[in-house]
Amino acid sequence: MRRIALNGLWAHKRRLAGTFLSVFLGVAFLAGTLMLGDTLQRNFERLFGEVTAGTDAVVRSTTRIDDDAGPGQRAPIPASTLARVRAVDGVAAAEPSIEGRGTLIGADGRAVGRDGPPKLAGNWIADPRLNPYRLAEGRAPRTGDEVVVNRGAADDGGLRVGDEATVRTPEPVRVRIVGIATFGSSSGVGATTFTAFSTAGAARHVMKRPDAISSVVVRGEPGLSQAELVARLRPALGSGIEAIAGDRLAAERVDDIDQTFLDGLRTVLVAFAGLALLVGAFTIHNTFAIVAAQRARESALLRAVGATRRQVLGAALTETALLAAVASLAGLVGGIAIASALKAMFDAFGFALPAGGLEVSATSALIAVAAGVVVTLLAGLAPALAASRVPPLAALRDAALEGEEGGASVRQRRSLTALARGARAGGARAGGARAGRSRRRRPLTALVRGATALIAAPLPRLRGTVGTLARRNAIRSPRRTARAASALVVGVTVVTAITVVGFSLQRSLDDSAARSFDGDLAVTGGEFEDASLPPALARELAALPQVATAVGLGSGSARVDGRNGVYANADAAALSRLVDLDLRAGSLDALGRGALAVSADEAEQRGWRVGSPVAVVYPDGARATLRVGAVYGEEGIAGDVLLPRAAWERHAPQSADRTIFVSLAPGVGEAAGKAAVERVAERWGAPETQTRQEYVDAAGDGVRMVLSIVYVLLALAVVIALLGIANTLALATHERTRELGLLRAVGQTRGQLRATVRWEAVVIALLGTTGGIVLGLPIAFLLTRLGDAVGIETFAVPVAQLAIVLVVGGLAGVLAGVRPARRAARLDVLRAIAAE
Amino acid sequence: MTAAPSTAPYARTAPPPGSAVARVVGATKVHGVGDTAVTALDDVTVAFPAGRFTAIMGPSGSGKSTLLHCVAGLDALTSGEAYIGDTPLSRLSDTQLTLLRRERIGFVFQAFNLVPTLTVRENVTLALDLAGARPDRDWLDTVIGTVGLGDRLHHRPAELSGGQQQRVAVARALASRPQIVFADEPTGNLDSRSGGEILGFMRRAVDELGQTVVMVTHDPLATAWTDAAVFLADGRVVDALDDPTPELVLDRVRTLGG
Structure with missing residues (x-):
């Protein structure tokens, strides 16, 4: 039976290509997101390791102020701490550190880095081993109006050594750039800008008092452990001041970024990857179901010549498992590309993430592959069971693949019984036809049929016979059409829910701004x-x-x-x-x-x-x-x-x-x-000056930006859903070979044939999109009710956006139809009409 | 129904009786290459005259279906030329061939003649609809009346018997008022009574509607309905017979070793 499974895979390789692709894409996305997480984690670790590399200990306030995202902001400590630290036995060097914010204004008069990265200002630490920055050009600042800026900021702002510039801390300070620094070998910490004054300059412009500093960075005598150094520092410090070892500081910062940023990012990305896999599962299930139906005769033949039900099931499951394993492993490799693409996307949207090569942990690889295999097996289980339930008798008749019959084995059995009854009643054909009409109609099937018919209703008028054929093809097997559209339904449901919730939030913010702002202008940071x-x-x-x-x-x-x-x-x-x-x-x-x-x-x-x-x-x-x-x-x-x-x-x-x-x-x-x-x-x-209207309109801008990222992430799920439609159509085309051959023989041009397939794809895509919108709206409504706490006060339906979703869905259908249409058009007329 | 009144209105479009509506000259068709090459047609020259019902006979593998496919523009000759009217087919693109089939040729196949999603009426007017042409209602009524399908126009093919399906196919082939109808074993899947009906309709199409029909068959009884029979064996025309009767045909078949 194993050979049968292998042969089965090989024989159906083209049909399974779509399934392979959906598993592949789903796993690749999951692996890619996990890898991105791994990579960021490692890069942050490396980054903070470098920042604190030469620092054995830091003396700082015990009072932490900021919540997240900030650079670990703490209350300042008295400048006198420095002298006390220097006096401690075992301290080789100690330097004051002043950290704060400072916006560098570029040569064009605008803020360097615009709205993106953190813009830091502080003092240039004199001891090169305690300073993570290296001077690449020029010299260190000596007077209060001299600064060193990092290479990235200098390049971005078009500033060079010797230039005059302004730094806002936030009061504008005229400075001369005397040096350009690199962070290790890179031009900065991500896209963060850093402006370093002399210590006196930083005290004046950043700290704004001479008697306070942010912290003291300490280097111990050679041979003295960090722990020992900290232990010696501790007694010398006043209350509210602590000493922490350099390696602990790095770990603390990594933890901070994990909690405040990476965990959230990972959760969101994995959620989207999970959605992609879920949509993929629908596509996989759909393909396997059709392949199983097409092979009903083959299965029946196997059963007739003596294969047990279990053996047929085993063959089908082996086939599924093989596909799952191969596609998941390939997906793992594809994940590397996805991870790079995701990183590039975040960069493009202005979230500068630290640079560095991709990092893959064994856990992530295992999770991605296991998820792919399990999802594929689950999706393939029901069709495999169906294949094993085909009765041997089915081999003896012309197994109907399509038509009102969905192709599922249970139905086949039922119609077989009906056929047999009809034959006994005399006149097998009439009996069969009657069975066809009286076949049980499930409400869902009827609903799908009705909806499809409605969506496709204008087609015959629009496109004549081509339209009629496309419409009838879409309706002829509602179960299959429903399955083909289901993946898209899932994807579009999420798109709709997020769009509506986002729009409602945006509207709430806009409304709130409109309600409360009584002025004429707003200047914004x-x-x-x-x-x-x-x-x-x-x-x-x-x-x-x-x-x-x-x-x-x-x-x-x-x-x-x-x-x-x-x-x-x-x-x-x-x-x-x-x-x-x-x-x-x-x-x-x-x-x-x-x-x-x-x-x-x-x-x-x-x-x-x-x-x-x-x-x-x-x-x-x-x-x-x-x-x-x-x-x-x-x-x-x-x-x-x-x-x-x-x-x-x-x-x-x-x-x-x-x-x-x-x-x-x-x-x-x-x-x-x-x-x-x-x-x-x-x-x-x-800074930007907005009129009242502009200010009100911009209130929801943040939401808009987040939405645009979400759409990019959702696009993958939709692509997988489209693969499902393309898959179904490719399989349907294969089944309809004779019919297509006939149409070609009596005068359908290749273009008309392509159009027929394409329009069917559009109908299925529109069915999926409409279904998704219909399901997504109530979900969004519930979410906005729950979202009251985060400031969503109104439930607003973005009609224009949803119309765009619908149009994009239809266009996507055209896209999904391209390959099956091209394959259908390549059909050899003679072979098709001669086909057995 | 007499011949005169029903033929008259349509005579203007039909070519003069006796001139060739379709023909092949030096037609050779080789399948495959090298050692596996099989010559299906070997220098065949034959013409199908207008207004006549012609049978192409021959044993399995004699090349009769290949001849039909090539002259109908479904397959291309290796050498030689096929003509519909005066149009040489080898110079036509796929689209031109498709349009030619749609406008000038009618088809009846052995099985699977109808599109299952279309009604009887839609199947009958399929070629016209694909061309975006308005069907000639009188002609359509005549055709549908001839094959006796008036009460089944809105049924789906699955609701018809095999014989009824083939009648729809004949009506479909005639609906666009083609220059020639090609039928490939049209009665092959039918019982003798239904088969007889189909042959009778094609006969009437020739006699009463002035159509030209070429039919591939291996059944001597079917051949008896035709005006002339061309015999193929091993890809060559080996014989021809006017006004064939079953006895004559059987006799020829026996002589030819079929």
């Missing part, structure tokens, strides 16, 4: 809402004669009620003049330094009311207890917590605005006002 606008800009704008009010909304890392996060801050009284926060309780007018405002949702969750005390840790490590001064309903712009600007400014060295809201003076037109604002903004790195 960028898509990622990086707070990079200096507070001085808002003050300068407010002083313009064309401007009535200009108020900045800042944001930054802090700890509120024990939770680290990025929180908004503003002069609430001024803000409420331009942004309607929908005040629910308390007053926004007199928060002063001692009170904060919170959203109604947040207040409810935490059990806060006006007057409740809330513990806050500021970026400089200062602790304070604020009370709730106001509760507001509109969280679209300010988020859940609004800290008082007056307090924030004192405790955040790099206090910066995310958005500056502007209202124009009476009588000033929007265009004139915008021009005036832009003239000022030009000198501050030219």
Whole structure:
């Protein structure tokens, strides 16, 4: 029987090509995503290993402020710590480190790196062994207005040694570039930009006080272990200051990135890979089912000459297992290409990931292959069982492959019985026909038939006989059509659900912006809402004669009620003049330094009311207890917590605005006002100035970008679904050889034949797409109800987008039909009509 | 039904009786190459006159089906030329051949003559529909009436008996009012009564509708319905017979060693 299985595979190699491809693609995607995860993990490990390579220990504050994504931001420590560290026995060298943010403005007047990567500023560490950067050109900064920038940033901004430039920290600082640095051998840490002042310059421009530094980096005497060094440092440090070994620091950073970024990315990617495999399973099942039906006679013959049911089942399963194994292994190899492509895609979308070769862990390889094999076997099980149930008697009759009969063995048996009954009643043919009409119609089959007929209804009028033939072909076997479309249904359901949920979220954000923003203009830091606008800009704008009010909304890392996060801050009284926060309780007018405002949702969750005390840790490590001064309903712009600007400014060295809201003076037109604002903004790195409408429209931009990535990921599932349709049509064409030969003989041109196959493909694709949209809408509705917590307030159906999905589905059908159509058209007329 | 009234309206399109509607000159067809080459047709020259019912007879492997396929533009000759009217087929592209088949030729095959998804009526007008041509209603009614299918027009082929299916095929072949109808063993799968009906329809198509029919068969009884028979053996024309009767045909077949 094993030989039979092998022969079977070989004989049906063309038909199984589609199945092979779907398993291959599914596994390749899964393997690729897992490999991407492995690779990123390894690259981050390597990166942080390099960053801390020469550092044996770091002395830093115990107070951590930021939640995620940030570079492990902590409260500063006194600059005097440095002297104490240097005095410790066993310390060979110790250097102060100052880290913060700084946006380098390129030669074109725009921010280098735009909205993408983190933009860091700090001090140039004098000891080359403690500094992960190497000078490639020029020299280290000596005075407060000299900087070294990393090669990537310099190239991106068109800056060279000797050039003058501006760094926003966030106040603009005029600097001269005296050196260009590389990170190891690469031009930077991913696309991150880094501007290094002298230590004094960094203290002035980044830390903004001379008596504080971010940390001390320490090198021990040769032969002294890191643990021993840390143990010796510890007693010398004051309270709230800790020492950590260099290797532990690297591991800690890898853990951070794992938790905050990689795990999430992996989950999302694997979810899409799983979807691709699921869609693939439908395609696989479909192909096996058709092949099994086509081979019903062969199976019956085997049974008739003495093969047991078990042997027939074994042969079918062996065939499936072989295919599963080969395709999965090939998919593993294909995964490498997918991983590279995915990485390139993320790069293209602006998520710069660290460079480096692909990394494949044995676990990932095993998971991908095992998933492929198991899914394929499961999908092939039912058709294999069906093959084994074909009665020997079926060998004796002309097994109908298509027509109302789906080809499943159970049905064949049933119709055989009907035939036999009809024969006994006299007149086998009439009996057969009657059986055909009275055959049990399942509701689902009827539904598919009805839907297909409806979708294809305009075809005969559009395309005449070609249309009629395509329509009838699509309806003739509703079960097969349904199976062919099922994979696409799954894919499109997800596309629809995500599109509708995304649109609803976008609409909610837009609505919220439209509801609450009462001003005329908004100056924004960028898509990622990086707070990079200096507070001085808002003050300068407010002083313009064309401007009535200009108020900045800042944001930054802090700890509120024990939770680290990025929180908004503003002069609430001024803000409420331009942004309607929908005040629910308390007053926004007199928060002063001692009170904060919170959203109604947040207040409810935490059990806060006006007057409740809330513990806050500021970026400089200062602790304070604020009370709730106001509760507001509109969280679209300010988020859940609004800290008082007056307090924030004192405790955040790099206090910066995310958005500056502007209202124009009476009588000033929007265009004139915008021009005036832009003239000022030009000198501050030219942040984008939006009109009210532009601001409202841009509110959902982030969602749009995420959606576009999701679509790319979903495209693969849809491609696999199309393979299923192409597969079905190729098989149908094979079955209809004689019919096609006849049509060609009596005068159907090759073009007409191709069109017939193509239109059938379009009908199936449209059926799948429509089914997916119909299923996706209620799912999306439920998701938006559940999504209330993340700010989805409205359920909005993007009719235009769904129409596009439908059109793309139809066009995809054309694509799916290309190969089967071409094969059908190549048909040798003579051989077809002579075919047995 | 008398010949005169039904023939008259259509006589203008039919070529003058006796001139050749289809012919092959020096037709040679070799299948395969080298050692496995088989000569199916060996320098055959034969013409099929207009307005007549001609049989091509011969034992299995004599090349009769190959001759039919080549003259009908379904297969290409190795050498020599096939003509429909005055059109040499070897110079036509696949599309031109297809259009020629659609407009000028009708086919009846031994089996699987009908598209299962189309109704009887749709099958009958298939070639016309593919051409986007408007069927001539009178002619269509005449054809459908001739083969007696008026009450089955909206049935699907699966609901018809084998004999009925072949009648639809004959109607389909005639529907576009072709210059010539080729029938390849049209009664091969039928019982003698149904077969007789089919032959009778083709006979009437020639007598009453002025059509030209060429039929491949190995059945002497079927040949008896024709006006003339051409005998093939080993790829050559070995004999011809006018007004064949079953006895004459059997006699020839025996002489030829078929």
